[in-house]
Amino acid sequence: xxxxxxxxxxxxxxxxxxxxxxxxxxxxxxxxxxxxxxxxxxxxxxxxxxxxxxxxxxxxxxxxxxxxxxxxxxxxxxxxxxxxxxxxxxxxxxxxxxxxxxxxxxxxxxxxxxxxxxxxxxxxxxxxxxxxxxxxxxxxxxxxxxxxxxxxxxxxxxxxxxxxxxxxxxxx
Amino acid sequence: xxxxxxxxxxxxxxxxxxxxxxxxxxxxxxxxxxxxxxxxxxxxxxxxxxxxxxxxxxxxxxxxxxxxxxxxxxxxxxxxxxxxxxxxxxxxxxxxxxxxxxxxxxxxxxxxxxxxxxxxxxxxxxxxxxxxxxxxxxxxxxxxxxxxxxxxxxxxxxxxxxxxx
Numbered sequence: 001x002x003x004x005x006x007x008x009x010x011x012x013x014x015x016x017x018x019x020x021x022x023x024x025x026x027x028x029x030x031x032x033x034x035x036x037x038x039x040x041x042x043x044x045x046x047x048x049x050x051x052x053x054x055x056x057x058x059x060x061x062x063x064x065x066x067x068x069x070x071x072x073x074x075x076x077x078x079x080x081x082x083x084x085x086x087x088x089x090x091x092x093x094x095x096x097x098x099x100x101x102x103x104x105x106x107x108x109x110x111x112x113x114x115x116x117x118x119x120x121x122x123x124x125x126x127x128x129x130x131x132x133x134x135x136x137x138x139x140x141x142x143x144x145x146x147x148x149x150x151x152x153x154x155x156x157x158x159x160x161x162x163x164x165x166x167x168x169x170x171x172x
Numbered sequence: 173x174x175x176x177x178x179x180x181x182x183x184x185x186x187x188x189x190x191x192x193x194x195x196x197x198x199x200x201x202x203x204x205x206x207x208x209x210x211x212x213x214x215x216x217x218x219x220x221x222x223x224x225x226x227x228x229x230x231x232x233x234x235x236x237x238x239x240x241x242x243x244x245x246x247x248x249x250x251x252x253x254x255x256x257x258x259x260x261x262x263x264x265x266x267x268x269x270x271x272x273x274x275x276x277x278x279x280x281x282x283x284x285x286x287x288x289x290x291x292x293x294x295x296x297x298x299x300x301x302x303x304x305x306x307x308x309x310x311x312x313x314x315x316x317x318x319x320x321x322x323x324x325x326x327x328x329x330x331x332x333x334x335x336x337x
Contacts, residue, residue, distance in 0.1 A: 029230065032271070033271075034267070034271035034273075035269070125244060129244060129269060130269060131269070132271070134227035134228045134239075
């Protein structure tokens with residue numbers, strides 16, 4: 001019995017090492033949205049192209065991606081091509097142009113192509129704040145019920161789509 | 173004569189350093205300031221901006237961070253304070269959007285309980301271990317001393333017996 005006790009520190013070490021090793025694989029910046037499971041917060045924003053005033057009731061039926069982007073955001077440029085690709089595959093994407101300049105944003109879409117069914121223009125970042133956006137790019141999955149189902153912070157690429165986002169679109 | 177010139181020179185250099193350093197603005201201080209209608213609001217602004225955590229740069233509070241989101245949250249905080257919101261309302265507003273994560277002192281619930289009591293449990297555990305080992309090490313030599321006294325007594329007794337034989 002007392003012999004076995006001698007192994008206690010070793011066991012404690014193995015347990016701690018296991019815990020820390022698992023921690024290495026976690027992403028410390030991953031932060032689930034505080035809005036998970038609830039509907040989009042209320043907003044009154046204009047559409048980037050048409051200037052038409054939009055509110056949550058005018059949003060399409062889900063599932064769709066709500067992609068937060070801006071022309072000042074370098075990573076947004078990186079993910080843009082993949083978003084166009086997704087859009088071509090029939091995934092509905094709504095843009096949230098976040099704290100940006102309308103002319104610059106329109107120019108960007110003219111230059112790089114427009115994957116968005118419609119784009120909410122949020123120059124003050126009000127919807128961004130209400131959604132809990134803390135940087136760009138961020139991408140939200142809005143489900144069939146119109147609720148926030150998932151938030152991805154950072155670039156969306158094939159891997160992110162395959163591993164996490166695509167599951168909200170059911171089996172292809 | 174030479175020494176006096178040296179020391180004057182050094183004093184001049186040191187003095188210049190002090191003046192320059194005092195004149196520099198605090199490098200980590202945040203750029204923008206808000207005008208509040210009362211000193212009490214300013215005090216609460218300072219308190220809350222130190223208690224709210226920046227969601228982007230996770231080891232800084234919003235008072236220390238230069239991230240755009242921290243700037244936005246400071247602006248929102250100042251706006252709400254001027255509007256007359258109390259601390260609970262402001263914290264609830266932030267938590268609703270950014271989760272308990274945004275508070276450096278999160279509410280006690282089943283998710284944050286381990287944060288609140290974990291350190292105390294570890295402290296108790298450590299104190300227990302220390303107490304036990306101290307008690308044990310106290311036991312050791314004393315036990316030996318008793319054994320020695322007993323052995324000594326037995327030897328004396330035997331010597332005495334031999335002498336008297």
